[in-house]
Amino acid sequence: MKRVIELTINGSAYDVVISPQDLLIDVLRQKLDLTGTKKGCGQGDCGTCTVLIDGRRALACLTLAIACEGRQILTIEGMEKHGVLHPIQQAFIDKGAIQCGYCTPGMVLSAKALLDEHPAPTEHEIKLGISGNLCRCTGYVKIVEAVRDAAARLQAAADCGKGA
Amino acid sequence: MSLPPFEYLAPGSTAELAGLLAAHRERCRILAGGTDLVNWMAEKIYRPDYVIDLRKLPLAAITYEKGRGLTIGAAATIESLERSPVIREFYYALVQAAGQIGSPQIRAMATIGGNCCNASPCADMPPPLITLEARVALTSARGSREVPLEEFITGNRQTAIAPDEFLECVRVPDPWPHSACRYSPFGLRAAQEIDIASVAVNVALDPATGLFAKARIAMGAVAPFAMRALKAEASLVGNAPSGETIDQAALVCSRECRPIDDLRASASYRRHIVGVLARRMLRDAVAAITS
Known part of the structure; x- marks a missing residue:
């Protein structure tokens, strides 16, 4: 039976008509036109559909949209602020960490979850942090460099904020 | 991928959950993380009439x-x-x-x-x-x-x-006195792997004699469910935690398990790996107790 639920995505509330069996990935892409989140394997292996729900990584292809009522969903569209890319996104561009780009939204959100918890991760921690995101272009070296660079940018911004 | 239709229920108390299960029994499936259930519904392995989500219940502590x-x-x-x-x-x-x-x-x-x-x-x-x-x-x-x-x-x-x-x-229960537990899976790569075999051990040493006082060993992916290595456990108890005792117990583990051949590994390779993992985990556990 269809029903109307309210989803909070990137800080905005959306009323959306859904069926209980609708998956978050399909609601984001097809009903809300938030096509930044990609659908890859559709069974929770590739990580390209990664979003953050209440700050934790979640696979939108294995999540029922109806189970997200009352929770904060962050997608790639919510990373930029006022037309300025998030430092993680900018680091991916500057370090050439994007080839075909299909894994990028999920990689960026996994990187955000990692850096929110570990602002200065080791290379091993970065690799673990993105271990649930597959890049079939195999551009991992640049991705790891980008995450390390993003960590430095975020640290610098935080230090700057403290000084002000 | 789309899921077959179902009714979604999110009870607010365990009493309500118990009531829903009593009313709908085999017609429902419980949803927790969803990482298995959603896939199985997509593959039509399960077609529940009701999906009961645990997310509103205080069951995560x-x-x-x-x-x-x-x-x-x-x-x-x-x-x-x-x-x-x-x-x-x-x-x-x-x-x-x-x-x-x-x-x-x-x-x-x-x-x-x-x-x-x-x-x-x-x-x-x-x-x-x-x-x-x-x-x-x-x-x-x-x-x-x-x-x-x-x-x-x-x-x-x-x-x-x-x-x-x-x-x-x-x-x-509380850990046994003077004990340590260790676990190791083994797969063909480091991340997102399905194990070809795994071994868990939990052993206690008698502080007076230094001999194995208690031992439990369980093996995964080498039987239809995680199985105890009862003979290997018995071979440890009362003996000194020497390399010889541990090697013998590891050998018994590899004989006791009941693996199958499948696309991930042959049965004989799984037996070999079980022995290797059992030896490593027993050594690690003993080292953790005695250090």
């Missing part, structure tokens, strides 16, 4: 009290086990197992209850839990009962849960 042991709520995520300081201190094998499951995303979603109830032969949590003498609390409108996890999992994806019951929590 991890608590430890000396004398009463560890209680892990059914909806505690694998990530929360991996990060729990008390589990790291007293039940290290559970941290080792949790850290090996799926990907960071899967660990943030998947739950201990799901890992036990879905009863995959290669699930990572049951082997160490069985060596730690874990019991599961099963609750229904009829009341509650506790079952050793070892008896709860009865076959490949089969458990002793009744259609009107839910797994409320997993209880693990």
